[in-house]
């Protein structure tokens with residue numbers, strides 16, 4: 001993917017490009033992206049790499065991560081592939097440890113891995129409820145727990161949690177998904193609050209995204225949800241790269257600016 005396709009460059013003020021030293025804006029930054037094997041995570045990993053960051057790619061599908069690594073190699077970036085199930089605490093710890101071991105620090109963590117297994121509650125799909133809690137909420141917490149001591153020691157860092165506009169509303173079948181995303185947005189604010197109280201220069205951002213074209217809905221098993229989808233008038237969704245641009249906007253602010261939350265939705269999305 002070419003720089004212009006991602007569109008992040010338009011967000012950067014010229015002085016932050018560090019043109020004098022001919023450096024990319026995130027050069028020497030070490031980033032981790034969970035759920036980097038597809039969709040928003042893949043686009044974010046590419047955008048961070050194109051901006052100069054070295055990126056650790058974490059997800060379960062190793063082949064797909066390999067494809068992302070190839071794309072990053074292709075634009076002259078550097079990536080580390082770490083097969084990780086974010087719902088397994090030890091695997092997240094190992095993944096963060098490997099990143100620190102390879103590059104010596106962790107500057108940016110994008111907690112993006114997530115599942116949206118929409119279903120009506122009467123179906124009692126408890127396994128799917130638990131999976132959403134395990135991946136969306138616990139996975140995010142495990143990521144925070146693994147990087148926080150490192151960032152505290154560095155006295156710098158930025159944690160970006162990919163939430164959803166479902167953090168403030170429900171739609172058909174979203175009760176548990178919305179609950180997990182509301183939790184992600186609020187825990188981001190809670191962490192930010194505590195770090196600000198102690199003047200610890202670690203930034204926290206949550207991104208509340210509306211509809212994006214990705215694989216996310218493909219895993220829904222409740223067929224009645226698709227019946228509801230069919231009644232929706234079609235709208236133009238955002239692209240994964242649009243959310244990646246929001247992540248870049250947040251991480252490229254000067255150190256004294258913390259973008260706390262970004263609500264970004266398709267122009268045609270009414271609710």
Ligand SMILES: NC(=O)c1ccc[n+]([C@@H]2O[C@H](COP(=O)([O-])OP(=O)(O)OC[C@H]3O[C@@H](n4cnc5c(N)ncnc54)[C@H](OP(=O)(O)O)[C@@H]3O)[C@@H](O)[C@H]2O)c1
Pocket residue numbers: 034035036037038039040041058059060061062064084085086087112113114115116135162163164165208209210211212213214215216217240
């Ligand atoms: N698409 C939207 O409309 C939308 C809107 C708002 C927010 N979001 C959020 O954006 C994030 C990314 O979703 P997406 O839309 O890009 O969908 P996607 O293409 O399905 O990506 C989901 C990613 O999460 C990873 N993942 C799932 N379970 C995992 C696990 N146990 N361990 C590690 N990684 C896991 C997947 O990788 P593997 O399967 O390889 O593990 C994949 O890379 C999610 O948090 C989602 O809630 C999406």
